[in-house]
Amino acid sequence: MIKLIAACFFGLFSALTVADEMPSSAALFAAKFEDLNGKMVALEQFKGKPLIVNFWARWCGPCRAEIPEFVKFSIEHKGKIEVLGINVEDKAEPVKDFAKAYDMSYPLVIAKDKSIPLMQTLGNSKAGLPFTVFIDRNGQVIQKKLGLVKKSDLDAAASLLLKP
Numbered sequence: 001m002i003k004l005i006a007a008c009f010f011g012l013f014s015a016l017t018v019a020d021e022m023p024s025s026a027a028l029f030a031a032k033f034e035d036l037n038g039k040m041v042a043l044e045q046f047k048g049k050p051l052i053v054n055f056w057a058r059w060c061g062p063c064r065a066e067i068p069e070f071v072k073f074s075i076e077h078k079g080k081i082e083v084l085g086i087n088v089e090d091k092a093e094p095v096k097d098f099a100k101a102y103d104m105s106y107p108l109v110i111a112k113d114k115s116i117p118l119m120q121t122l123g124n125s126k127a128g129l130p131f132t133v134f135i136d137r138n139g140q141v142i143q144k145k146l147g148l149v150k151k152s153d154l155d156a157a158a159s160l161l162l163k164p
Contacts, residue, residue, distance in 0.1 A: 022141040023123040028053065029139065031118060033086070033109035036096040041109050043084070048137055050081040050161035054149070055111075055119055055131040057088050058098045062148040063130040067102050073154045074106040081161050082107070088115035088129065136161055 031043045054070060056063035074083040083106040087095050090112050099108055111118060116127045123144045124131045134143040134157045142160055145153060 022144070023121060025122070025133075025135050025139050025141050027118060027121040028133070028135075031111075031114065033111050033114070034092065035107070035109055036092050036099060038092060041107070043109075046082055046084060047139055050137050051135040052081060052083045052154070052157065052161075053086060053122075053133045053135065054083065055086045055088060055115060055124075055129060057129055058095060060129045064102075066130060066149045067104060069149065069151050069154060071103055071105060073151075073158075077158060081158060084109070086111050086115060086118075088112075088119075134161060136163075 085108040
């Protein structure tokens, strides 16, 4: 019985520690990147809104696999939760063609050489792709995921992001 109580206490403490260790979103909202048309976009415009930020690349297989889910999610939650795609490549033109082919209707920016430092600041020490960060309306990172995001991940995040 004591072992069970100790295990429960340890589990609760571990969960709380993880929550306390979420990174700050300040660097994200301070960033400015070009969109696919070369126009500068200040990411501070997304502050105050529930936000899903997905770092991706055209050559990344799991990135390609999750894009249709982000497209559907952005349409279903339009006006409630923003989806932002941050591409890690250097040239906008091939990304623009790719985005058109995949019907990526949510905002996309190109981070170029600033992508890895930003991912690391947001808790992706390995700088792997895809990497997704879930930020509430108060600007707090509430979840992050390295690897393929599925519909179930987005649905679970939506319930957290839409809490008052």
